[in-house]
Amino acid sequence: MKKFLLLSSVVLLLFLLFGCFLAPKSAELEPGYYVAFNFQYKASDGAEDITVLPGLKMSEVAENEYKLSIAKSDLSNVLEGKDKDGVYWWTVVKVVDPQATKTWIVYGGTGPYDPSVPFLKEDFDALLDTDKVEFYATIPDSTNTIIGFGDNLKDKRDYYFVGTVTDWSHMKMENMGNGVFEATVTASDYVKNIEYKIWSGDNWDITDTLKVLAFNGKNYYATGDNGTFNFDENVKEFKVIFDAHHSKVSFEPLKSTTIETIANVKERLLADDSATFTTTVRGVVTYTYHNSSQPWKDYAFIQDDTDAIKVYKSGIGDVFSLGDLVLVSGEASVYGHDFEIVPDASELISTGNPDPAPMDITGTFIDDASPLYGKLVVFTGTVESTDTYDNVTFLSDGTEITVKDYVGYDWKTGVEYTVKGVIMWNYDRYKVVPRSVDDITEGIDIPLNGDLSDFPADSAVFNDATNDSQWGADNELKQIKVWNNDSYLYLGIDVSVSGNGWLLVMDLGNDTQGATDLSQMSAWARKITLQGFENDAFVASWNNDDGNRHFYTVEGNTCTEKTHEGKTVGSVTEVKIPWSDLGFASGKPTQIKIAAFVVGGDGSSAPDTMPDIVYPDGWQWDTPITIDGFLTYDVK
Incomplete structure (x- = not known):
C-alpha cells in the first residue's frame, strides 16, 4: 500500500510539472501565436491534423513583436527523437479559435517545401539544461513567409556574405551580438542590383547539415536560388546586416551616387x-x-x-x-x-577592362547626325584611296566609310581590311579612328555579336548530342565553332545553363604544363579529370552572364585571368583571343585539343560534356568524372 501511494505521488508530481506543457489538445489552448515544429504540421493533409502545445505560446513584448523564452530541459521533452538529419525546423502558428483548427494560420505554409526556420541539434544539445532557448517573431503581413522569425541558437555560428559583388568569394561577417551579423562590402564597381547568399561556412564544400543554415533573404537551405536586392542608387560600398533572430537581411549604402546612362x-x-x-x-x-x-x-x-x-x-x-x-x-x-x-x-x-563589343557597321552609311558618335565600331571594306591628310576611303558593301589614320598604318589600295575604331567628327564628317595598328586586320575579322552564323564557312563546327545532359535541356551543350587568322583565335559556343556555368578548356600543345585534375585548379575548380590532354587555357562563364565571363591561362594548377574580347547573347558566347595571350609571341600552334563542360558551383562535377562520356552508375552532382577524348582543331 505504501509503494502504491508513493508511485501515485510521483506520477501526480510529473503530471503537475509537465502535463500542462505537453498537453496537445486544442481545448487547452488560448488564441495567440505559438512556436510549432514541422513534425507537428508538415506532411499533414489538413489544418485539423496540426497539434500545438500550450507551453509554446509566445508572449507579446511590443506591438506585433512576440517572444518565447523556454528552458532547454522543458523543450527537450518536445524535441526528443524528432530531429530530421540533425536539424529541427519550426515556424509560427496563429491560433484564432482554439476549437476550430481550420481557422489556424501556419506561417510559411504546411507543404513539404514551404519555408520554415532551422536550428541544429548539435547547437541545442550543447546547451545546459537551465539555458534558455529564445524564439522571436515579428508578425509579417504575408502568411507565406518566415521572414521575421528566428531564434538564439544561431548566435554563436559563423556566417559569411557571398554574392556577385564578392565574385562569390566568402566574406566573414562580424558577430555584433544579439543575433546580428554585419559585413562592410566594397564592390569593384558601382552596382544597383546584386545577388547574394548568407552562407554558413567559409567555402562551398560544407556538410549538408550546415547547408540548412544558408539563407537567401527568403528561405533557409538556400543552396539553389540566390537572394536579390535592388539599391535605390548606384552603390560602391555598403553594409550588409543579417539578423538571425528575425531571419532578415538588410543593406545600408555607405558610398553611393546616381549614375545616368x-x-x-x-x-x-x-x-x-x-x-x-x-x-x-x-x-x-x-x-x-x-x-x-x-x-x-x-x-x-x-x-x-x-x-x-x-x-x-x-x-x-x-x-x-x-x-x-x-x-x-x-x-x-x-x-x-x-x-x-x-x-x-x-x-x-x-583598370584593364576589355573593350565594349564593337558594333559592326559594315555597309552602314555614317551620316552627319550620326547616332554612332563616340561608339567603338568595326567594319570590313576595301581601300579605294588614301590622301596626304591621313584619310583612308573604304568601300564597304557598296557604302563609303572614311578612316582617319593617326597610327601610320601602311595601307594597300584594293586590299580588304577589317578596321576597329571610335567614330568621331573630323574636319568635315564623322570618321572611324583606330587607336593603334592592332585595330587593323588585313582580311576577315569575325564580329562578336552572339551570332555564330558570322563564322566563316571554313570554321570547325562541333555539335553535341541533343538531350543528353544529366540535368536536362536547361543545362545543355549544343555547338562549338572555332576559327583563326594570323592574329586571333575565335571561339563560339552555344550552351544553355540555368543557375550554373560552363568551361571550355584548351590544350595548346605548348611547352607549359597545364592542369589535368581540374579540381586542383586555383580558379573554377571542378571534379573533372582530363586524360590524354591538359588544360593550358580556358574560357568560363556563369549563367551565361555577359558580365561574368572569364579567360584564364593555366600553368600547373595556377590560373591567371586575362582580359579578353567577347560577347554573350542568350545562350551564345563568342570570344576573340590574341595568339600572344595564349603564349605565342610569334607564330601559332598547329593543333588545339578542346573539351567543354556544363558545371555547377565549386566542388561540382559536370552533367554534360563535349565530347560525350559514359556516366558512372549513380552519378550525382559532385561525382568525379574522367574525360579521355577531345575535339581537335587544326590551326590555319
Missing part, C-alpha cells in the same frame, strides 16, 4: 542642343588623346552599355588609359558636332 544624356542633349546640365556617367575608356605641349586639347571617349560620349578636359589624355572604368561628373553639352562632358570630378573604378 550615356544614352539618356545624349537624348537630353538632342532634345535641346543648347542645353547644359550636370550629370554623372560611368563607362570604359575606349580612346584617349594627349598633347603634352598643349594639354588643354586633351580628350577621351568613354562608353557604357547604352552609348558613348566625349570627355574633354585639360590633361585628361594623360590621366585616362584604354580599359579604365571611370566615373565622370560634370557639365554635359553639345559643342559643334561633339556630345561631351567637361568633368569637375572623376573616379577610377578599375
Whole structure:
C-alpha cells in the first residue's frame, strides 16, 4: 500500500510539472501565436491534423513583436527523437479559435517545401539544461513567409556574405551580438542590383547539415536560388546586416551616387542642343588623346552599355588609359558636332577592362547626325584611296566609310581590311579612328555579336548530342565553332545553363604544363579529370552572364585571368583571343585539343560534356568524372 501511494505521488508530481506543457489538445489552448515544429504540421493533409502545445505560446513584448523564452530541459521533452538529419525546423502558428483548427494560420505554409526556420541539434544539445532557448517573431503581413522569425541558437555560428559583388568569394561577417551579423562590402564597381547568399561556412564544400543554415533573404537551405536586392542608387560600398533572430537581411549604402546612362544624356542633349546640365556617367575608356605641349586639347571617349560620349578636359589624355572604368561628373553639352562632358570630378573604378563589343557597321552609311558618335565600331571594306591628310576611303558593301589614320598604318589600295575604331567628327564628317595598328586586320575579322552564323564557312563546327545532359535541356551543350587568322583565335559556343556555368578548356600543345585534375585548379575548380590532354587555357562563364565571363591561362594548377574580347547573347558566347595571350609571341600552334563542360558551383562535377562520356552508375552532382577524348582543331 505504501509503494502504491508513493508511485501515485510521483506520477501526480510529473503530471503537475509537465502535463500542462505537453498537453496537445486544442481545448487547452488560448488564441495567440505559438512556436510549432514541422513534425507537428508538415506532411499533414489538413489544418485539423496540426497539434500545438500550450507551453509554446509566445508572449507579446511590443506591438506585433512576440517572444518565447523556454528552458532547454522543458523543450527537450518536445524535441526528443524528432530531429530530421540533425536539424529541427519550426515556424509560427496563429491560433484564432482554439476549437476550430481550420481557422489556424501556419506561417510559411504546411507543404513539404514551404519555408520554415532551422536550428541544429548539435547547437541545442550543447546547451545546459537551465539555458534558455529564445524564439522571436515579428508578425509579417504575408502568411507565406518566415521572414521575421528566428531564434538564439544561431548566435554563436559563423556566417559569411557571398554574392556577385564578392565574385562569390566568402566574406566573414562580424558577430555584433544579439543575433546580428554585419559585413562592410566594397564592390569593384558601382552596382544597383546584386545577388547574394548568407552562407554558413567559409567555402562551398560544407556538410549538408550546415547547408540548412544558408539563407537567401527568403528561405533557409538556400543552396539553389540566390537572394536579390535592388539599391535605390548606384552603390560602391555598403553594409550588409543579417539578423538571425528575425531571419532578415538588410543593406545600408555607405558610398553611393546616381549614375545616368550615356544614352539618356545624349537624348537630353538632342532634345535641346543648347542645353547644359550636370550629370554623372560611368563607362570604359575606349580612346584617349594627349598633347603634352598643349594639354588643354586633351580628350577621351568613354562608353557604357547604352552609348558613348566625349570627355574633354585639360590633361585628361594623360590621366585616362584604354580599359579604365571611370566615373565622370560634370557639365554635359553639345559643342559643334561633339556630345561631351567637361568633368569637375572623376573616379577610377578599375583598370584593364576589355573593350565594349564593337558594333559592326559594315555597309552602314555614317551620316552627319550620326547616332554612332563616340561608339567603338568595326567594319570590313576595301581601300579605294588614301590622301596626304591621313584619310583612308573604304568601300564597304557598296557604302563609303572614311578612316582617319593617326597610327601610320601602311595601307594597300584594293586590299580588304577589317578596321576597329571610335567614330568621331573630323574636319568635315564623322570618321572611324583606330587607336593603334592592332585595330587593323588585313582580311576577315569575325564580329562578336552572339551570332555564330558570322563564322566563316571554313570554321570547325562541333555539335553535341541533343538531350543528353544529366540535368536536362536547361543545362545543355549544343555547338562549338572555332576559327583563326594570323592574329586571333575565335571561339563560339552555344550552351544553355540555368543557375550554373560552363568551361571550355584548351590544350595548346605548348611547352607549359597545364592542369589535368581540374579540381586542383586555383580558379573554377571542378571534379573533372582530363586524360590524354591538359588544360593550358580556358574560357568560363556563369549563367551565361555577359558580365561574368572569364579567360584564364593555366600553368600547373595556377590560373591567371586575362582580359579578353567577347560577347554573350542568350545562350551564345563568342570570344576573340590574341595568339600572344595564349603564349605565342610569334607564330601559332598547329593543333588545339578542346573539351567543354556544363558545371555547377565549386566542388561540382559536370552533367554534360563535349565530347560525350559514359556516366558512372549513380552519378550525382559532385561525382568525379574522367574525360579521355577531345575535339581537335587544326590551326590555319
